Each structure stands twice: as C-alpha cells, then as structure tokens.
Amino acid sequence: EQQVCVFCRNNKEAVALYTTHILKGPDGRVLCPVLRRYTCPLCGASGDNAHTIKYCPLSKMQASAAKQQLRNARTALGKKLR
C-alpha cells in the first residue's frame, strides 16, 4: 500500500515528494508539510487544521449564503411579477 498525498499530487509536485506522506492522518490532523505551511486566507487556519480556500468552512458558509441571497432575489422577483 503506497502513501500518496492527494494535495501535493494535485499541485503537480514531484512523485518523490507526494509519495512520502499522506494528506491527513486518521485523526483528521494535516500531515502534509506543504499544506501545514499554508495559511487559509479566509479564516487563518494552518498547521493541524490547514486547508485550502475550497475546503474552508467559511467558504462553504459564504457559498450557502450566496445561494440564500439568490433564492431571496428570485422570491422578490416573483412577487413583483404577480
């Protein structure tokens, strides 16, 4: 069973690098040295809790808030049409 860090693999790092570790341990802690050095620009998380913007809990909240706004806008539009 070979260890592969999907984060480094997606970043097109060298095979020799991304096969030396895995992205996260069984306890959910970040093990990837590259990701651990990364600080999330949205919430400032790094080290054990490091993640990219895509996986940031704040980014998910913003996405759902945007959907909610869209829904509200549609509802408002629907009322106008009636």
Ligand SMILES: [Zn+2]
């Ligand atoms: Zn890695």
Ligand SMILES: [Zn+2]
């Ligand atoms: Zn974040």
